Amino acid sequence: MNENLFSSFITPVMMGLPIVIVIVMFPSIMFPSPNRLINNRLISIQQWLVQLTSKQMLAIHNQKGQTWALMLMSLILFIGSTNLLGLLPHSFTPTTQLSLNLGMAIPLWAGTVITGFRYKTKASLAHFLPQGTPLPLIPMLIIIETISLFIQPMALAVRLTANITAGHLLIHLIGGATLALMNISAATAMVTFMILILLTILEFAVALIQAYVFTLLVSLYLHDNT
Amino acid sequence: MPQLDTSTWSITILSMIITLFLVFQLKVSKYYFPEDPKPTLVATPKPVTPWEKKWTKIYFPLLLPL
Numbered sequence: 001m002n003e004n005l006f007s008s009f010i011t012p013v014m015m016g017l018p019i020v021i022v023i024v025m026f027p028s029i030m031f032p033s034p035n036r037l038i039n040n041r042l043i044s045i046q047q048w049l050v051q052l053t054s055k056q057m058l059a060i061h062n063q064k065g066q067t068w069a070l071m072l073m074s075l076i077l078f079i080g081s082t083n084l085l086g087l088l089p090h091s092f093t094p095t096t097q098l099s100l101n102l103g104m105a106i107p108l109w110a111g112t113v114i115t116g117f118r119y120k121t122k123a124s125l126a127h128f129l130p131q132g133t134p135l136p137l138i139p140m141l142i143i144i145e146t147i148s149l150f151i152q153p154m155a156l157a158v159r160l161t162a163n164i165t166a167g168h169l170l171i172h173l174i175g176g177a178t179l180a181l182m183n184i185s186a187a188t189a190m191v192t193f194m195i196l197i198l199l200t201i202l203e204f205a206v207a208l209i210q211a212y213v214f215t216l217l218v219s220l221y222l223h224d225n226t
Numbered sequence: 227m228p229q230l231d232t233s234t235w236s237i238t239i240l241s242m243i244i245t246l247f248l249v250f251q252l253k254v255s256k257y258y259f260p261e262d263p264k265p266t267l268v269a270t271p272k273p274v275t276p277w278e279k280k281w282t283k284i285y286f287p288l289l290l291p292l
Contacts, residue, residue: 011234021241028249074250099235
């Protein structure tokens with residue numbers, strides 16, 4: 001039962017070849033590059049969505065922070081498209097892999113922190129001590145702030161992994177329960193099927209929301225540091 | 227839990243880095259957002275030939291006292 005449940009999260013390898021490379025690169029096919037002066041509808045709609053999202057997300061940043069626009073936009077497109085494609089049956093979702101999410105979170109977070117250190121050293125160090133703390137509390141507060149700083153990339157990665165994995169596991173379990181209940185009692189199976197439909201709608205939302213949250217948090221860490 | 231099997235971590239991270247930092251950014255960098263077309267003035271510009279401001283009698287041949 002255990003092995004069967006988690007088998008969709010094993011990194012896919014076909015006859016010794018790591019096809020995970022192909023799977024990770026697959027969502028980029030859904031976004032064709034604009035090559036003409038007037039593009040087709042798909043590219044125009046995607047351009048419009050990217051413009052909408054980037055205006056919303058980069059409004060809080062100053063000049064220096066807005067140089068990260070390309071990074072943040074490709075991040076939200078990558079995570080969103082990967083999560084949405086993972087809702088297809090029997091597909092492998094790369095964002096369920098802790099390795100991928102750690103590989104995204106740690107360099108991006110480290111980039112924001114190092115940017116802050118380079119350009120505003122005093123201000124970024126001052127984040128460790130909130131204003132107006134009483135004198136005896138200072139050592140403990142610095143330790144707490146340091147821990148909360150270093151936990152940021154871990155939380156980013158684990159949040160994304162856990163949310164998407166848990167959603168996929170729930171869909172597997174409830175789908176299996178619906179199938180098993182069909183022979184026993186059709187009414188209960190119908191109820192379980194309704195739950196499955198609601199859960200799938202939730203998972204669509206979660207796919208997009210998680211992409212947004214990841215990108216928003218990276219952008220917040222950037223805002224603190226530019 | 228198969229996500230904790232570190233043997234596959236390097237290939238996954240490598241493929242993610244290629245996709246995120248190369249492929250997606252090349253595509254998104256080609257997006258362009260043209261400016262909105264500016265409204266142009268409909269009124270005609272002021273003529274700069276002051277000698278034609280006033281029609282005089284000689285421009286009406288039928289009114290010449292001949």
